Amino acid sequence: MIRSKALKDWGTLKKGKLYSWWIETELASWWYNFSWNYFGKYRNALKKSYQWYRDVFLNKDFDFDATSLYTIMEYKLKRVLRALENGHAHHEEVELQALKLAIKLSCKLAKDDYEMRAWNLLERKWGELLTWTTPYEKDDFKGYEYHSRHENVNTEEEKQQAWDDRMKLYEAMEKIKTRDKRWLYGILEKYLERWWD
Numbered sequence: 481m482i483r484s485k486a487l488k489d490w491g492t493l494k495k496g497k498l499y500s501w502w503i504e505t506e507l508a509s510w511w512y513n514f515s516w517n518y519f520g521k522y523r524n525a526l527k528k529s530y531q532w533y534r535d536v537f538l539n540k541d542f543d544f545d546a547t548s549l550y551t552i553m554e555y556k557l558k559r560v561l562r563a564l565e566n567g568h569a570h571h572e573e574v575e576l577q578a579l580k581l582a583i584k585l586s587c588k589l590a591k592d593d594y595e596m597r598a599w600n601l602l603e604r605k606w607g608e609l610l611t612w613t614t615p616y617e618k619d620d621f622k623g624y625e626y627h628s629r630h631e632n633v634n635t636e637e638e639k640q641q642a643w644d645d646r647m648k649l650y651e652a653m654e655k656i657k658t659r660d661k662r663w664l665y666g667i668l669e670k671y672l673e674r675w676w677d
């Protein structure tokens with residue numbers, strides 16, 4: 481794999497005589513090294529920490545749910561895209577398109593609303609789900625029994641058809657979710673080492 485990239489042409493920067501003299505002095509070299517080592521690194525680290533806290537950690541990073549990895553991937557890939565677009569090297573359009581697609585897929589997987597999409601299709605066909613409970617008593621056990629049905633389901637045949645439709649939709653959405661995962665992982669495998677500046 482080729483690891484070199486053509487650099488962008490930033491044009492010739494016209495600097496004055498004073499700047500040209502300054503940049504060649506040892507004092508300038510010392511100043512830039514000093515300011516980067518004592519201010520630049522820490523300011524950059526604090527800025528990135530705050531952005532991580534605000535954009536990911538505050539509401540989206542949960543230790544009890546490994547799918548929040550998709551949120552972290554989305555966040556990081558967005559930062560990489562911004563760095564590549566504003567960076568110094570030229571990038572192939574296909575690489576940037578793959579990166580944008582990876583961001584969309586990781587966002588979609590982070591939202592994880594596949595089941596809701598299936599549920600919305602089901603309610604569109606069979607109506608809203610109605611639920612209720614009835615008291616239940618057997619031997620010494622007392623409790624409640626849960627019941628549900630869609631508002632447009634009136635017969636046992638329709639009830640069975642609604643159940644079959646639900647299972648088919650959930651299976652279809654699970655296949656779409658699996659496809660999106662494979663697609664994302666395939667993009668990462670193919671392009672990850674190309675996304676650098």
